[in-house]
Amino acid sequence: MDPKDLFSANLLDGGIATCIEGQHTPSVIVIGAGISGIAAARSLYDASFKVTVLESRGRRGGRIHTDYSLGCPVDMGASWLHGVCNENPLAPLIRRLGLTLYRTSGDNSVLYDHDLESYMLFNIDGSQVPQETVVEIGETFKRILEETGKVRDEHPDDMSVSQAISIVLDRHPELRQNGLAHEVLQWYICRMEAWFAADADMISLQTWDQENVLSGGHGLMMQGYGPVINALANDIDVRLNHRVTKISNGYNKVMVTVEGGRIFIADSAIITVPLGILKANLIEFEPKLPDWKVSAIADLGVGNENKIALRFDNVFWPNVELLGVVAPSSYACGYFLNLHKATGNPVLVYMAAGRFAYDLEKLSDESAANFVMQQLKKMFPDASEPVQYLVSHWGTDPDSLGCYSYDLVGKPTDVYDKLRAPLGNLFFGGEAVSIDNQGSVHGAYSAGVMAAENCQRYILENQGHVDIVSVRHEVLASTIPLQISRM
Template identity: 35%
Template sequence: MERYDTIVVGAGMSGTTCARILQDAGQRVLVLEARDRIGGRMNTDRTAGFSVDLGASWIHGIDGSPLWDLVQALDVPTVEFTVGSFQAGGRPIEDFDGDGRRMDAAASARWVDDVARADAALLDEIASSSPGDTYLDVTERVLDRSGLEPERIDEIREFFRHRVEEQCGAWIGDLDAHGLDEDAIEGDEVIFPRGYDELPNRIAAGLDVRLSQAVTAVSRGADGVTVTAGAENFTAASVVVTVPLGVLKAGAITFEPPLPEHMAAPLGRLGMGVFNKVFLQFPERFWDEGSYAIRALGEAGELWHSWYDVSAISGRPTLLTFAAGPLGRHLQELSDAAIVTDVLTALRTLYGDAVPEPVAHWITRWGQDPYSNGSYSYQAAGTSHIDHDALAGPADGVLHFAGEATWGDEPATVGGAYASGHRAAERVLGRSVDLAEFATRIVAAENG
């Protein structure tokens, strides 16, 4: 039986990063990937002749971002799009009130100011919260003390709920009060006209990646690890498991001996959210030129509340909306036709007959994907960012976890996945690795 230095399970951003660093350091590395493609939750559909990112789309804040440094080093083109973090303002947004009426500039400015004031009060409320408090608890206490009229409170309440759904894929009452503490955005946000999965695919060039190899068991012993995929066993000195948290929580991989408590406990506590995308491409634009987003506030936006203009990617009028948390879980049980009809009904409440029938659509169902069982991790009530980092391990010095769920500073992001893969490789090697040198090696290999 062929023996490796390290086996990496999963060929997403964290897995490819970890494997490439280890191989560049001289290790014999094998990557086992359950899917028939590289990228994991970075999944770009190019069948229409342009890129549609069905999974990750954004870098949320490029200032001081190692991921942004990698993108620049690889000369990957990007487009600035700075409302992907569900910000109240900051870019041109078409706001509609709870009755579905277009808000003028003064009304929108008042709404943005209301959110800013509530968010400032929320920081203090979170800081003084008790263990076990949820994000719903702290936001309701802030709203109760706001002194605002009921309609304005409803608009902020819906905003807080939808922000949690988009950032975490979870219901606001399931998120810990500190669940968005690490969610700071520094600098512009960007999206990728050539598709985000270009990054893991370029990183993976030259690696021994075995596709359609779903790992079902990982055993560790005195002589290293044995990894089982299908009818085959692979052995190595160490293993880095980078599968999504949802796969681990489902018990799809058996660990023998069982995971130690310092890894098993956070695995049990952390949550896996559902965040699905609905892209609608139209024959012509019915919203304003230059608008970044359309947003329905209060009652009008109870279900479908935000649409993002991503036309710059395809050059055709295209809106992207999200179904996340409980709505995301419910809607992924419905047909495409039913979902499209529901979204159009919401848009026509705002724009009337100006909304034409779409000419194309793309809809995701990440909660039904057996190789992710959700979209990304979140801090369930009673957890903290420490749980994310504790999940990384290692166990017995030979079993490591990586992936966005293991990076407490920036969970639920590609940046977190990238950082976790780097950390896992450093732990396997027992030394630090310069990420600038990592990027330089990729470019040098591509240039022969």
């Protein structure tokens, strides 16, 4: 077939390209209905573009998934707003929707999404760890992290955070811990690993603390992120169960093939699929992606974090925000988020990250829930059985293959620029291409908006338009203050 025939009118899907009064309406295909794709589509729709979103799942939201089957909203994917402040690009929408945030940490928390103001830690036998031990080891952990900064300054070549901690402990034997204190230190490392959804031996020392974290601490979305997705997606043409298998671009057109052979054609496309999908080469590109783009995809890591949500008939646990499990290794540590304290619902959410998250996915859902219950019953011998449970599988989910990106050891400094860079009329969004906030919901949102603006400019300039005006959705224009509990 002649390449020009790829974009002939008779192959054009009727839902994509239209003409209004003889003028071509700019058309864009957005691939992926996560918040980055929905944000891109929202921006283009409000700018009067013809937009179609192709989503492989049977739902919108991507790695945002607010589940209501337990009788209340439970986010099985993203659940925090990182940066509870007006500078957060999602703040106007959250204000307008009247959503409430439960602040779980302030600025500069070592645990990032949680301060240790409301907690109980237990060892693997179910005995409570003295609070003074937790506080003391917390200060030790801060000192260890400070010393890793000196290691970084002394070594021009990158290394893992785990290797740097080993160097620090060799230099400062007084910082080494034994027995229960060692287990508490491993729990702190475990919580650090949860921030990246990766083990410490995979995290880059050079960049682990270089993220531009917004002020205001971190807030749990009490009604879940679902309302945000729904508001952004209002009136947008989202085609669910449309798994993209091939993207061909040329002659100022993009042809997108979905599973089953149906073809969509538009002026441009914005690709917001998870980095794990790109790394697995599940989408064929024609022409093939250039080597520099392939390298950028390979040079970033994709972490994994899973949740096991348990709903009970009665509340048998204390009124604290989190229940932690300390252990001889960070791999065996974990923690439960107490949604009852934050939202009033009798739900505990167990979280596991890195290799342990992958190992949990090897179990059946029932076995995973039983594993979690074994830990709870050691802490609370009178614990009742859950009436319902949910288990996530982000690492093996064929629509995500991981949770969110993180910096691998030795990552090139220009990897984000290359990952974000367009290829003609192909633009890239998603949390992994965020300039300053990879792995966050607001970073994914901003990346989608930026991709849409660049796409809009590209198309309109090709059509001879000089003045390009960005149109913001009216739902974002609001001066209502953020609603925050636990000030």
